[in-house]
Amino acid sequence: MTPEYFEKYILEVMYNDMILLCRSKGVEYAGKEDKLANFKKTAIECGIDPMQVCYIFMNKHYNAIQSYIKEKKVYSEPIIQRIRDCQLYLALLEGLIIEANQEILPALGKSTAPFNPMVGTEGIDFPFKG
Numbered sequence: 205m206t207p208e209y210f211e212k213y214i215l216e217v218m219y220n221d222m223i224l225l226c227r228s229k230g231v232e233y234a235g236k237e238d239k240l241a242n243f244k245k246t247a248i249e250c251g252i253d254p255m256q257v258c259y260i261f262m263n264k265h266y267n268a269i270q271s272y273i274k275e276k277k278v279y280s281e282p283i284i285q286r287i288r289d290c291q292l293y294l295a296l297l298e299g300l301i302i303e304a305n306q307e308i309l310p311a312l313g314k315s316t317a318p319f320n321p322m323v324g325t326e327g328i329d330f331p332f333k334g
Contacts, residue, residue, distance in 0.1 A: 209277045218288065221288050222288060222292050222295065223289055225288055225292055226239070226295075227290075228293060239296065239299060240254065240299055240300055240303065241295065242257075243255075243258050243261075243300060254300050255300050255301065255304070256306075258293055258296055258297045258300055259297070261293060262289075262290055262293030262294070262297070265287075265289040265293065266290055267279070267292040268280075268283075268286045269283065269286050269287060269290060272286070274303070275277070279283065290313060328333045
């Protein structure tokens, strides 16, 4: 597969699919005010962290992908849809990570600049170790 084909027919299509998926399912699950509301609400109901909720929701799609890789067989949703769902959950997880770190850093007396997950958190003494 050429880089041009990959960018145009994989990455661009993936991005557009994810935007449509986020818009259609996002309102249904999270409402219009906070894309992450469903994870936060479920986390409170279950007494766990919103990131754990996201992982649990994403994991069923990941398991279906694993099954497809092993068996080369689709049992319900098309495999590309499972991949898109997983990609969207990863984007939502990134949002949860960024949001959580924006709340933690000021509380620790650190910079209030937006958290950059690409830089990392070396040197930050988090009150919890996951």
